[in-house]
Amino acid sequence: MLKPAIIEALQQIVGAANVLSEPEEKLVYECDGLTMFKATPDVVIFPASTQQVAEAVRLADREQLPFVARGGGTGLSGGALAVEGGMMIALTKLNRILEIDLDNQRAVVQPGVVNLWITQAVSAQGYYYAPDPSSQQACTIGGNVAENSGGPHTLKYGVTTNHVLGLEVILPDGRVIETGGPAEDYPGYDLTGTLVGSEGTLGIVTQVIVRLMRKTEAVKTLMAVFESMDDASNAVSDVIGQGIVPAAIEMMDQLALEAVEAYIHAGYPTDAGGVLLIELDGLRDGMEETAARIVDIARQHRAREVRVARDDRERELLWLGRKRAFGAMGRISPSYYVQDGVIPRTRLPEVLRHIRDIAARYGIRIANVFHAGDGNLHPLLLFDERDPDQRERVLQASAEILRVCAAVGGSLSGEHGIGIEKREDMPLVFTEPDLAAMQKVRAVFNPRNLCNPGKVFPTPGRCVELGPPVTEKVVGGVRIERF
Amino acid sequence: MVDASKVIEELQAIVGVECVQAMTSLDAYRVDDRAPWAVVVPGDIEQVAAVLALAHREELAVVPWGGGTTMAMGHLPERLDLVLSFARLDRVLEHEPADLTATVQAGITVAALQAHLGSRRQWWPIDPPLSAAATVGGVLATNASGPKRLLYGTARDLLIGLTVVHADGAISKAGGKVTKNVTGYDMMKLYIGSLGTLAVIVEATLKLRPLPPSQELVWSIFTSREAAAATAQRLLSGGLLPNAIELINPPVTAWLRQTLDGPEGSEGWSLIVGIDGAEAAVVRQRRDIDALSQAGGAISWWTGPDDGRLWQALQSRFRPDGTARMERIVIRVGTVRTQVGAILDQLTALATRVHAPCELCARFGNGLVYGGFPLHGDGQAPADLAQALMEIRGDLASKRGYLVVESAPPSFKARFDCWGDVGSQAEVMAGLKRAFDPRRILNPGRFVHHL
Numbered sequence: 046m047l048k049p050a051i052i053e054a055l056q057q058i059v060g061a062a063n064v065l066s067e068p069e070e071k072l073v074y075e076c077d078g079l080t081m082f083k084a085t086p087d088v089v090i091f092p093a094s095t096q097q098v099a100e101a102v103r104l105a106d107r108e109q110l111p112f113v114a115r116g117g118g119t120g121l122s123g124g125a126l127a128v129e130g131g132m133m134i135a136l137t138k139l140n141r142i143l144e145i146d147l148d149n150q151r152a153v154v155q156p157g158v159v160n161l162w163i164t165q166a167v168s169a170q171g172y173y174y175a176p177d178p179s180s181q182q183a184c185t186i187g188g189n190v191a192e193n194s195g196g197p198h199t200l201k202y203g204v205t206t207n208h209v210l211g212l213e214v215i216l217p218d219g220r221v222i223e224t225g226g227p228a229e230d231y232p233g234y235d236l237t238g239t240l241v242g243s244e245g246t247l248g249i250v251t252q253v254i255v256r257l258m259r260k261t262e263a264v265k266t267l268m269a270v271f272e273s274m275d276d277a278s279n280a281v282s283d284v285i286g287q288g289i290v291p292a293a294i295e296m297m298d299q300l301a302l303e304a305v306e307a308y309i310h311a312g313y314p315t316d317a318g319g320v321l322l323i324e325l326d327g328l329r330d331g332m333e334e335t336a337a338r339i340v341d342i343a344r345q346h347r348a349r350e351v352r353v354a355r356d357d358r359e360r361e362l363l364w365l366g367r368k369r370a371f372g373a374m375g376r377i378s379p380s381y382y383v384q385d386g387v388i389p390r391t392r393l394p395e396v397l398r399h400i401r402d403i404a405a406r407y408g409i410r411i412a413n414v415f416h417a418g419d420g421n422l423h424p425l426l427l428f429d430e431r432d433p434d435q436r437e438r439v440l441q442a443s444a445e446i447l448r449v450c451a452a453v454g455g456s457l458s459g460e461h462g463i464g465i466e467k468r469e470d471m472p473l474v475f476t477e478p479d480l481a482a483m484q485k486v487r488a489v490f491n492p493r494n495l496c497n498p499g500k501v502f503p504t505p506g507r508c509v510e511l512g513p514p515v516t517e518k519v520v521g522g523v524r525i526e527r528f
Numbered sequence: 529m530v531d532a533s534k535v536i537e538e539l540q541a542i543v544g545v546e547c548v549q550a551m552t553s554l555d556a557y558r559v560d561d562r563a564p565w566a567v568v569v570p571g572d573i574e575q576v577a578a579v580l581a582l583a584h585r586e587e588l589a590v591v592p593w594g595g596g597t598t599m600a601m602g603h604l605p606e607r608l609d610l611v612l613s614f615a616r617l618d619r620v621l622e623h624e625p626a627d628l629t630a631t632v633q634a635g636i637t638v639a640a641l642q643a644h645l646g647s648r649r650q651w652w653p654i655d656p657p658l659s660a661a662a663t664v665g666g667v668l669a670t671n672a673s674g675p676k677r678l679l680y681g682t683a684r685d686l687l688i689g690l691t692v693v694h695a696d697g698a699i700s701k702a703g704g705k706v707t708k709n710v711t712g713y714d715m716m717k718l719y720i721g722s723l724g725t726l727a728v729i730v731e732a733t734l735k736l737r738p739l740p741p742s743q744e745l746v747w748s749i750f751t752s753r754e755a756a757a758a759t760a761q762r763l764l765s766g767g768l769l770p771n772a773i774e775l776i777n778p779p780v781t782a783w784l785r786q787t788l789d790g791p792e793g794s795e796g797w798s799l800i801v802g803i804d805g806a807e808a809a810v811v812r813q814r815r816d817i818d819a820l821s822q823a824g825g826a827i828s829w830w831t832g833p834d835d836g837r838l839w840q841a842l843q844s845r846f847r848p849d850g851t852a853r854m855e856r857i858v859i860r861v862g863t864v865r866t867q868v869g870a871i872l873d874q875l876t877a878l879a880t881r882v883h884a885p886c887e888l889c890a891r892f893g894n895g896l897v898y899g900g901f902p903l904h905g906d907g908q909a910p911a912d913l914a915q916a917l918m919e920i921r922g923d924l925a926s927k928r929g930y931l932v933v934e935s936a937p938p939s940f941k942a943r944f945d946c947w948g949d950v951g952s953q954a955e956v957m958a959g960l961k962r963a964f965d966p967r968r969i970l971n972p973g974r975f976v977h978h979l
Contacts, residue, residue, distance in 0.1 A: 146864070146866075148865065148866045149866055149895070150865075151864065192710060193714065195708055195710075199708060203685055204710075207684075216956070220952075220955075222951075222952040223951060223952055223953070224953055226929075227864050227928055228862035228864060228928065228929050229682075229862055229894050229895060229896065230673075230721070230896065231862065231930055232948060232950060233947070233953060233957055234721075234722055234960055235684065235718065235720060236953055236956060236957070237717075238716075238718070238720070239715075239717050242710050242713065242714045243713050261767070282626040285627075288650075288738030290738065327769060327805075327809070328768070328769060330808040330809045331806035331807070331808035334806065334808070387706045387708055387709060389624065389627045389705060390626070390627055391624060391627050419706075419707055419708040420627075420706055420708070421706075454704070455706055456704045456706050456709045457711040458709070458711050459706070459709060459710065460708065460710055463711060463712065467711075474704065474711055475701075475711075475712060478698045478699060479700045479701055479702070479712070480712070481698070481700070482692075482698075482700045482702070482715060482727075483713040485963040485964060486715070486718065486960065488963065489959040
């Protein structure tokens with residue numbers, strides 16, 4: 046329980062209406078997109094300015110109160126969870142686009158701005174913000190910065206870090222710093238790049254300078270239908286190997302197609318082994334030829350059909366099916382758990398085979414909807430949350446998938462982050478010295494570890510507890526519900 | 529006091545007698561006004577680690593040395609004992625074309641890497657100055673780039689994994705071998721451009737691109753800076769996808785034309801645009817750029833294949849070889865693209881004021897301007913240059929731009945802050961240096977705020 050004086054001080058800073066401390070008010074804030082983990086903050090505040098965030102953080106520093114920032118709450122690794130209780134700083138009121146400078150292709154935005162709003166604000170002038178996570182209608186830029194979010198079009202254009210040029214940051218002791226800026230290659234250490242993807246453990250971002258991209262004059266979207274995932278995977282490697290870099294290459298397997306069709310009716314075949322969604326963008330000239338080469342490659346890998354979207358409507362429908370795929374799982378399963386391992390793309394066929402084996406061995410269904418071009422897998426493990434036995438099997442199968450990814454030279458997360466979900470798995474890909482170097486950085490920014498504690502790094506002296514299903518745990522006086 | 533002969537013996541035991549140079553003139557490894565007393569050439573990562581552990585124990589100042597092309601960068605070294613040469617760590621370790629990735633040792637030159645990748649029709653899309661000598665490790669440590677960053681980005685966009693050796697000899701890696709990865713902190717960003725002051729880069733995994741089937745240059749000449757800049761801006765807001773847009777002033781134009789083919793006859797400001805891609809796309813872009821240039825008032829133009837020579841020649845003008853005699857002071861200004869014209873005018877006016885010719889090259893799309901100011905015959909900088917640069921720096925800072933001196937003779941560096949102030953970030957940066965290199969053995973004094 047917080048001292049009433051702290052609540053009062055916070056009310057002073059942000060106004061009484063912007064402080065939630067009653068249990069029923071805080072229900073929404075007990076988890077993010079990774080709903081299986083829950084922890085309730087002692088207090089949730091809604092600051093409306095950089096100044097208010099800084100004051101609240103200074104207070105937390107003084108009172109030794111842990112704190113965590115939260116944006117749209119769509120994170121999939123528990124990054125915005127108040128695992129040690131304390132203060133949650135909801136940034137949803139810092140939601141203004143402060144500046145748009147098209148001549149310089151820059152925008153300055155507050156962290157609570159929803160990803161898609163930026164593109165909507167500049168679309169009519171022919172510009173867009175490139176990173177496009179599937180949750181882009183709800184996730185915020187602050188969250189994107191924390192997680193270094195990706196999306197389907199990162200194959201060609203990179204992830205959040207490649208599009209963020211500068212930040213205003215509240216350090217964990219309340220000092221405000223500015224990193225980077227509208228120009229490029231500032232002297233000194235690249236703190237902007239270090240902060241992006243640090244999962245909110247180094248400070249709280251209150252302003253972001255992003256790069257705006259010019260829309261290309263032509264876009265072509267193709268759907269290639271294969272009898273097997275092996276064929277589809279090999280086609281992906283071949284497209285890249287032959288010197289073509291599409292804007293996106295997405296893959297869906299039969300189970301995913303079935304769910305998506307039931308939900309969106311995007312025109313995907315439901316009886317195919319796997320489908321590739323390939324998007325080309327760039328200049329009009331030469332695009333037909335490139336598309337023809339892709340069709341050839343697909344045919345060489347026994348594609349039974351290659352369809353080209355005839356107009357924007359068809360294109361958007363195909364993408365809608367892809368972007369709503371996670372949500373579509375509700376049509377075929379009561380719950381799902383999504384993995385985010387990433388592998389060298391040439392290892393796709395064997396890893397997908399492993400995933401099929403794992404599904405069979407644990408007796409669960411696994412759908413695959415993922416960024417094939419990047420080798421970023423998203424196996425969706427389908428189960429019924431109410432059945433403890435199924436939950437346990439899903440967790441074990443998921444851990445095994447991660448081990449396979451690590452074993453083929455891959456990594457634990459392509460875009461969802463480590464959070465609390467995978468912190469104990471970090472030793473699969475990093476040695477003690479690797480983690481020690483990262484922790485030195487954390488100690489410089491966040492020496493008292495009050496800023497988003499319990500994330501990213503394995504708990505010292507504790508191995509992952511997957512043991513018998515636990516419904517409730519108490520850590521530091523806070524309920525952590527795990528399955 | 530360090531017992532040099534004992535240290536040399538220990539170094540010899542680590543890397544072999546033939547891989548330690550000492551007790552001889554090491555002027556070729558001079559950094560500004562200091563020369564090391566030993567040059568060590570390790571043959572693997574473990575040897576690098578052992579050398580650093582020794583340097584750490586004895587508190588010896590170490591300069592990691594790749595091709596030596598950027599040694600003029602930064603403040604005067606505070607101390608210099610050992611040069612750690614990467615001459616033997618120059619191999620491609622892995623190249624998987626279908627993954628578009630390669631893992632290399634830090635000492636491989638960019639030219640050797642591109643030749644290797646080129647045999648499989650791929651490249652690492654970075655075109656730094658002096659690429660025949662510049663190494664991958666050096667490019668990363670100095671965040672070097674070239675004209676094609678406009679389309680392809682810089683090291684921070686094209687590096688996916690890194691192995692470093694820390695000041696105390698610990699070996700750690702960051703990132704991995706996959707092109708998309710958010711597992712743990714992005715430590716690579718911290719090491720890129722840190723001038724080897726936090727850790728020593730020993731291996732890197734790079735993100736590659738296919739070599740474009742066709743590459744061309746379109747070079748137009750304008751009578752005024754305004755006309756050239758306006759054309760560049762129109763080009764960027766049109767639908768084209770140039771890989772480079774460089775705007776260069778009349779003295780550099782004249783020099784380039786003596787060196788290479790180019791537009792005939794006229795004097796003026798050059799706009800040189802690079803294009804690449806499928807043949808059809810290149811033909812279309814060339815046509816559109818010609819039309820834009822002519823509409824913008826170009827007085828002559830030239831088109832030719834881009835074989836890399838022109839960009840290398842242009843960049844060499846602004847990246848004096850660190851080991852050669854210093855002939856000019858080179859500065860870099862960073863600002864937003866719409867301010868580039870004003871900066872070019874300011875620097876031109878400055879040159880008149882200090883009675884020195886100046887050579888200017890703007891990487892227009894990225895808002896970067898390189899300026900070269902020749903030194904007098906006695907090696908001294910023009911009088912008042914430092915003062916004039918300080919004024920421009922102050923002006924830029926108010927608009928969140930910056931000015932750094934990339935190379936200058938020691939006499940100039942002794943009274944000019946090469947990097948300028950890093951503002952509110954200073955304490956964090958100093959904290960990082962303390963955490964990673966508490967004994968200050970890695971390039972001490974050379975980076976921002978003399979870290």
